[in-house]
Amino acid sequence: MDQNLNYNSGTMSRNVILALVISASVITLMSTDLYAPSLAHLPELLGTSAELVQLTVSLNLLAYGLATLIHGPLSERFGRRPVLLWGMAGFTLASFLCAIAADIGQLLFARVFQGIAAAVEGVVVLAIIRDLFTEKEQVRAVAIYGVATAFAPAFAPLLGGYIHVLFGWRMNFHLLTGLALAVTALITLFLKESGKKDHDALDLKEIYADYFGLLSNRSFLLYITIGGCSLGCIFVFITAGPFILINNHGVATEHFGYYYAVIVIAYIIGSLLAARMSGRHGAREILRAGVCCAVIGSLLLLAILASGWETPVTLTLAVAVLLFAEGPIFAVVPTLAMNTTDKRTGSAAAVIISAEMAIGSLAALAVSWTHDGTSLPMILIMLALVVIVVLAYLRSGR
Known part of the structure; x- marks a missing residue:
């Protein structure tokens, strides 16, 4: 914890x-x-293919992951x-585009730009938490961050579905533009600096030394592999879920958000449980609980695949169990990873987010x-990701 004089x-x-x-x-x-319910309709509305529409998700996430390497330093x-502030201004413009x-083509460009700008927030959040909180407090702070940032995405598809039906898919991005402007104004008025400026942070030798040191750290790499593959499960569902539920199972566009909300609420419950556990259990114990739950969720998906009992309800519940596991995992992985190194906080946070987002976006691709x-590709990819999580967890304890 490195508290600045401003706090x-x-x-x-x-x-x-x-x-x-x-x-x-x-x-x-x-x-x-917010625009996930519109994904299944965009091929027709924009005169393109489902594969290109899905790229608006995966390329956005990939841009997010790679951009964090720049935003950290x-x-x-x-x-x-x-x-x-720069990131929020860029995000506002990208949302309008x-x-x-x-x-x-224009949507893909704007979404990549949006991902680059959005990457700032992830880096800054983890860096500020490391700046201001002790190790034990960090677990609680990250868990609270996970819960808070899950509430909006939990209900965003529900809101986005109704906006799509009433006003069209473009209105979702107009709404983002307005919200981003409001938050940028609040940050301008009330946010103070939490860290100390490092004038050597942009020195290429220093950047190389930081990143090489982090990527040479075996424990650090194993923890971000756990986080990245766990995130990949979420991205895979975000990318494929709307097509499966809306096109395959006939779920109404405005009702897709209800199924998505069940899944994200499961994640919120997992995050809340992790926050409560942090007072009595160590980070490794919390991680073990999350990995065990992920295995249970993957076995349920395998059972659905083998039995042919796939319905919107069974598929949603199985994915919900898997997402419940992500709450404890995401609550402790950043802390466990950053505590394996003495490198700059911003650089460590950048590598964590970049690597996790890169793994997740590759899964989405x-x-x-x-x-x-x-649903076969989605389920098989999720199963493979959970297997990697288990293997990385077992090796990280050695």
Whole structure:
């Protein structure tokens, strides 16, 4: 914990800063979930293919992951506050460009731009938590962050579905533009700097030393592999779920959000449980509980695949069990990973998010490339990701 003079050690001051950065993350995380119900309709509306529409999700996530490698050193050099403001301004513009996109090419460009800008928030949140909280407090803070940032995405597809039916898919991006403007104004007025500026942070030798040191750290790599593959399960469902539930099972566009809400609420419950466990159990114990739940969820998916009992309800419940497991996993993986290294906080946070997002977006790309109109590719990719999570967890304890 490295508290800057702009913040005292009081709980109120630190909670205010946490609330501000969480509000920024909530808006940026809604960028995909809000228009998820529209995905199944965009091929017809934009005169393109389902595979290209799915790329608006996977390329956005990939851009997000790669951009964090740049935003980490920037936040160390110029401070958390200015970099966060730049990111929110870029996100606002990108959301507006998405709203006025005339074809799939323009939408893909705007979504990549949106992902680059949105990446700032993830880096800044983890860096600020590390700046202001002790190790034990970090688990609780990250768990709260997970719950808060899950609430909006939980209900964003429900809201987005009704907006699509009433006003069209573009209105979802107009809404994001307005919300991003409001949050940017709040950050400008109330956010103070939490970290100390490092004038050597943009030195290429320093950046190389930081990143090489992190990527040479076996324990660090294993923990971000766990986080990345867990995130991949979420991205795979976000990418393929709307097509499976709406096109295959006939779920109404405006009702897709109800199924999605069940899944995200399961994640919220898992995050709340992790927050409660943090007072009595260590981070490794919490991680073990999450991995065990992920195995149970994957076995349920395998049972659905083998038995042919696939319905919107059974598929949703099985994925919900898997997402319940992500709550404990995401609550502790960042802390466990960053505590294996003494490198710059911003750089460590950037590598964690970049690597996890890269793994997750590659999983989303895989489900796009293997899209065959059924749930088979989605389920098989989720199973493979859980197997990797288990193997990485077992090796991380050695």
